[in-house]
Amino acid sequence: MDLKRINERVSVSGQIQPEDIPALKAAGFTTIINNRPDGESPDQPAGAEIEAAAKAAGLSYHAIPLGREGVSAEMVEQTKAALAQSSGPVFAFCRSGTRSTTLWALSQAGEQDAGEIISQAAEAGYDMSHLAGHLSR
Numbered sequence: 001m002d003l004k005r006i007n008e009r010v011s012v013s014g015q016i017q018p019e020d021i022p023a024l025k026a027a028g029f030t031t032i033i034n035n036r037p038d039g040e041s042p043d044q045p046a047g048a049e050i051e052a053a054a055k056a057a058g059l060s061y062h063a064i065p066l067g068r069e070g071v072s073a074e075m076v077e078q079t080k081a082a083l084a085q086s087s088g089p090v091f092a093f094c095r096s097g098t099r100s101t102t103l104w105a106l107s108q109a110g111e112q113d114a115g116e117i118i119s120q121a122a123e124a125g126y127d128m129s130h131l132a133g134h135l136s137r
Contacts, residue, residue, distance in 0.1 A: 003027075004097055004124040010083070010090050010104055012097040012124065017045055018053035025057045030088035033079065035100045037065035060086060066099040071106065079107040101126040109135045 001020050005011045011029070015036060024032065032054045034047050047063050054061040062082040064075050083090055083104075092100035101121050105128045108117050114135035121128040128135075 003091070004126075006101065006104060006120050006124045008089075009086075010092065012092045012094075012100040012104070012126075014093060014096045015041075015044055016050065016093050018049045021050070021053040021057050021059065024091050025059060027091075028089050029059065029091040031060040031062070031082060031086035031090045033062045033064055033082050033090060033092035033100065033103075035064055035066045035092055035094040035103060037067040040067075040095065064103065066094065066103060071102065075103055076106045079103040083107060097124075098126055101128065102131070105131055106134060 001013050001016055001023070003011050003013050016024075021032075032050070034050060036044070036047070038044070038047050047065075051061045051063065060082075062078065064078045064082070066075060092104065094100045101124065105117050105121055114132055117135050118128050118132065
């Protein structure tokens with residue numbers, strides 16, 4: 001698991017396994033957001049397996065799958081709500097971390113300066129500059 005810290009509150013990575021949950025809890029995360037639709041890859045665990053492991057560890061779990069249909073306003077609102085409801089650091093994952101970073105960035109539009117959002121994402125290794133117009137709203 002290659003965790004990339006976006007800021008003090010949010011980190012992202014690529015696909016995780018149910019057995020990664022104890023390490024995430026030990027690292028202080030209180031919430032997990034799954035941005036990967038089930039069935040994208042034959043070797044990917046089902047979201048329900050990760051959800052069960054998260055809940056068994058006492059972590060909040062949110063499934064906000066971002067697939068080929070693209071980002072919707074509802075996904076952005078769900079991400080914003082999951083972040084707001086979290087009592088501590090949030091960990092989000094997808095295949096590579098890019099979709100998780102995209103939803104985080106869009107959820108911060110109007111909350112943070114667009115340049116700050118883009119900079120935080122870039123420091124974690126994700127280029128969100130193409131979202132600048134959406135982040136300035």
